[in-house]
Amino acid sequence: MAKQSNQTISTRKFIFDFDSTLTQVEALDVLAELTLENREDREEIIRKIQEITNLGIDGDISFTESLERRIRLLNAHEKDLIPLIDALRNKISKSITANRAFFEDYADDIYVISCGFKEFIDPIVSEYNIPSERVFANTFEVDAEGKIIGFDKENVLATHNGKIACLRQLDLDGEVQVIGDGYSDYVMREAGIADKFFAYTENVHREKAARNADHIAPNLDEFLFVNDLPRNLSYPKNRIKILLLENVHPAAFDNLSEDGFSVELVSHSLPEEELIERIKGVHVLGIRSKTQVTQRVLDAADKLLVVGAFCIGTTQIALEYAKEKGVVVFNAPYSNTRSVVELAIGEIIMLMRSIFPRSTEIHGGKWNKTAANSREIRGKNLGIVGYGNIGKQLSVLAEAMGMRVYYYDVDEQLALGNATKCNTLEDLLSVSDVVTLHIDDNPANKNYIGERELARMREGAYLINLSRGFVVDIPALGNALKSGKLAGAAIDVYPEEPRSNGEYQTELAGLENVILTPHIGGSTEEAQRDIADFVPNKIMEYINAGSTVDAVNFPNIRLPKQQNAHRFLHIHRNVPGIMAHINKVLAEFDMNITGQYLSTDPQVGYVITDLDKDYNKEVVRALRKIEHTIKFRVLY
Ligand SMILES: NC(=O)C1=CN([C@@H]2O[C@H](COP(=O)(O)OP(=O)(O)OC[C@H]3O[C@@H](n4cnc5c(N)ncnc54)[C@H](O)[C@@H]3O)[C@@H](O)[C@H]2O)C=CC1
């Protein structure tokens, strides 16, 4: 947005609370941590202090009483204030630090009214251009040895609802806005001395304050946004809505909400019609393999910027259409590969030793100690179809366990270890004791293994499918198992899979030596935890900086870190002349370009332009209007 000139003359006055608003913490709690460091009853006292602090903040006991009780418990000395101030310096609220410029530009209009103490507030806020004469707070009373024994009881801020009296005495002109986390901040508005109260919830969400607020500000960006004031982010992150479906790991929620986004979790996948409703207003959608992000869903998605696939496969997403709409798709190509490989190894052993039939028998009360149909994997031939990330890792592990590895891939792939490349699928099928499928989710692979291919397999061989359900013709597999052509199979994926846990039927159920699992090849704690970092990081790099590195459907741009500049992101149809047009507009508005990055594919172009700090809102309108623009976003 357009930057206002320095030292803007404002008709508004901004009254900030200190503890848990300008800083992430309550200073007296930190002081308690410091002064009680070596005391055995430390935890108990800290707990009591916090309890008293909260009672005071919520207005449940008088503030004077809260202060008196806390100071008594604190047992602090003047010299403890030095480490306290150091600690507070590192605990300034994140969005306050990010918006230092606001405190410079509006220096004359910013006040601090706090029931804390000037001794530690002054040095902290002076670094944010707020001089001592605009800081209204209590002061300590110390004895001859420097021990803190009380506070100045004459100060209005030491009394119940003292902030009202303090603000009244100030008699400020213009609209008075109070920004604070507690009820004692709200009462200034209730008393009619302030015009607006913003409940500041970046560090703590106090229900009573939030309930009574004119507006809830999860951070300073939101406050500056609703007031149309200069700020670090053109659009506050809390306004960016993220919908995560299919029970993604809770760490994904933590990662994204800690960065300031508004995140909603749904434990299952949504059918198309429901998703069409829910997608409205959503900026980021997170899914796994079950949710179909169709053209209709994308048409209904009025705000969508990114789809994060918290898995490897992405054919459940209309990738090309998403690109045409300027929606970037990321996945997690490596996080769960090891989990699939380990399951494959386990299943090879289980199948070749007929472990599941033996186990089922004994569950049913039958002892059947036998070596029939029970063989070692050592020296046997493993045929890997699809020698990609999973196939290659499996190759190495299987070989280490003494198997002879054969592989077939439609693309040229380098053999790892002693693996032998097969030139055709038929060659692989005819030589393998176990065939394991790890091809990608390309729809062209539908019924890739059918009656004909099964007939080419060795008598008594085994088939494993951990790739995609549609790759295997299930009735044909059922027949091959029933006829004894195959000695067993392990199936993790099915042509039709339910959206959520519950009833499920497959014609393979009940067949001898058939391991059936509910698409859990990639479902390990480790894989899901890793995905919960990987995909959110990609999402954040795109939303926060514009980077599309590793996007599956979009031209990739890796961006240098930029400082003190604005970043414009322009996604357009790749037709001749767009770059020239963008730069013409920028030149017309006299913009100084500090960096420009372009990446294209045959359909879309993605250009990022970094500019000097100041810009005019009109330039944004002009850039949006350029013909063939798909999406335009300003980052800072
Ligand atoms: N069961 C589960 O929970 C999981 C399943 N998967 C699935 O596993 C499969 C493999 O994953 P990655 O190894 O990461 O994929 P990748 O893309 O690294 O490797 C796939 C390989 O298959 C080859 N390929 C494709 N079609 C082929 C064909 N018709 N014949 C021979 N080769 C063919 C490709 O050239 C490629 O080298 C994917 O379908 C993925 O969705 C992945 C993770 C978990």
Ligand SMILES: O=C(O)CCC(=O)C(=O)O
């Ligand atoms: O865990 C999931 O939801 C899907 C795993 C999978 O098939 C994949 O990563 O492609």
